[in-house]
Amino acid sequence: MTRSRSLLIISPSFHGYYAAIGRAFGELGYEVLTHCYDVAASPAEKLWNKTAHELAGKLRGDGGHLSGATVSRRAMARVREVSPDFVLVIRGDVLTEEFWALAAENDRLVGVWMYDEIRRTNFDADLVGRYAQLATYSAQDAATLRAAGHRIAQVPLGFDASSVIDNTTAGAGLVSFVGAPLPKREHALAALVSAGVPVQAWGRGWSDHVFDRARTWRVRSLGIPARRDVAGPSTHAIMRNGRATLNIHGDQDGFTMRTFEAAGVGAVQIIDRADVADFYDPGEEILVYDGHEELVDLCRHAVARPQDFMMLRERARRRTLAQHTFTHRADALLEAWS
Numbered sequence: 001m002t003r004s005r006s007l008l009i010i011s012p013s014f015h016g017y018y019a020a021i022g023r024a025f026g027e028l029g030y031e032v033l034t035h036c037y038d039v040a041a042s043p044a045e046k047l048w049n050k051t052a053h054e055l056a057g058k059l060r061g062d063g064g065h066l067s068g069a070t071v072s073r074r075a076m077a078r079v080r081e082v083s084p085d086f087v088l089v090i091r092g093d094v095l096t097e098e099f100w101a102l103a104a105e106n107d108r109l110v111g112v113w114m115y116d117e118i119r120r121t122n123f124d125a126d127l128v129g130r131y132a133q134l135a136t137y138s139a140q141d142a143a144t145l146r147a148a149g150h151r152i153a154q155v156p157l158g159f160d161a162s163s164v165i166d167n168t169t170a171g172a173g174l175v176s177f178v179g180a181p182l183p184k185r186e187h188a189l190a191a192l193v194s195a196g197v198p199v200q201a202w203g204r205g206w207s208d209h210v211f212d213r214a215r216t217w218r219v220r221s222l223g224i225p226a227r228r229d230v231a232g233p234s235t236h237a238i239m240r241n242g243r244a245t246l247n248i249h250g251d252q253d254g255f256t257m258r259t260f261e262a263a264g265v266g267a268v269q270i271i272d273r274a275d276v277a278d279f280y281d282p283g284e285e286i287l288v289y290d291g292h293e294e295l296v297d298l299c300r301h302a303v304a305r306p307q308d309f310m311m312l313r314e315r316a317r318r319r320t321l322a323q324h325t326f327t328h329r330a331d332a333l334l335e336a337w338s
Contacts, residue, residue, distance in 0.1 A: 133153075
């Protein structure tokens with residue numbers, strides 16, 4: 001496909017991944033502009049969203065967000081403002097048909113990359129597919145949509161090779177977990193605590209700081225040694241510095257960003273899915289566990305004999321930079337949509 005001159009990325013603000021994706025397309029020669037569709041326009045709107053959407057969504061079990069009408073109106077204004085050659089939407093399940101129709105005007109290329117399973121979103125592939133090219137990180141979603149007659153690419157997530165790592169010793173000597181608490185993760189970390197493994201979690205959902213407890217609507221402590229949220233550069237340092245870092249999936253068949261980040265910074269990554277072999281060599285570049293007993297054994301080994309895993313760290317980083325960066329993924333999207 002002929003490379004477009006200008007690209008507008010419309011994305012959630014989630015951990016700033018939109019910026020990393022933008023840098024990757026910039027490396028391929030695009031003039032990149034961005035718009036985060038889930039960012040509140042003012043402190044008052046943020047408070048309203050927190051109560052009217054997020055709390056209500058938590059009670060319903062679906063998370064909640066700014067209304068689709070509000071999100072779409074702002075995204076449409078951004079499209080009109082910059083008039084890009086190419087619109088790349090990340091997730092975008094809250095966007096209305098009015099947005100998609102505008103984005104696709106004048107035969108503009110519109111692409112969608114899903115980094116969440118469709119079953120957990122409001123994404124309407126039948127609607128969006130009338131206006132946009134589709135891609136997903138989920139093998140199951142790709143197979144299901146192809147069976148339903150959709151043309152869709154499977155493009156996994158990746159690592160931002162331009163990312164900065166903080167000069168900090170945070171995480172040193174520990175087994176780390178950075179991310180949201182889910183039942184499977186809570187149970188795994190509790191098993192490590194019970195076994196005496198020096199494990200620590202980072203994130204608002206684990207932290208017992210009064211502000212974190214309040215903003216996550218949480219009454220009880222999870223009983224796991226924990227610290228507050230950390231930004232990307234600190235997250236990478238924590239994973240790199242630790243004896244090992246955990247990657248525990250919830251209701252996902254795609255591999256999270258953490259899979260490629262932990263490997264990319266040269267961490268000893270311990271993951272719960274054997275199908276990671278599609279990307280990394282188990283035992284050589286990444287460690288796979290099956291059950292809490294094996295997880296405890298792997299963590300004890302990593303803590304007691306860190307020298308045993310020095311080559312694993314280096315191999316994981318080399319593989320990631322050679323095959324699994326966001327620039328590789330940007331190329332894959334363009335090839336799929338050519």
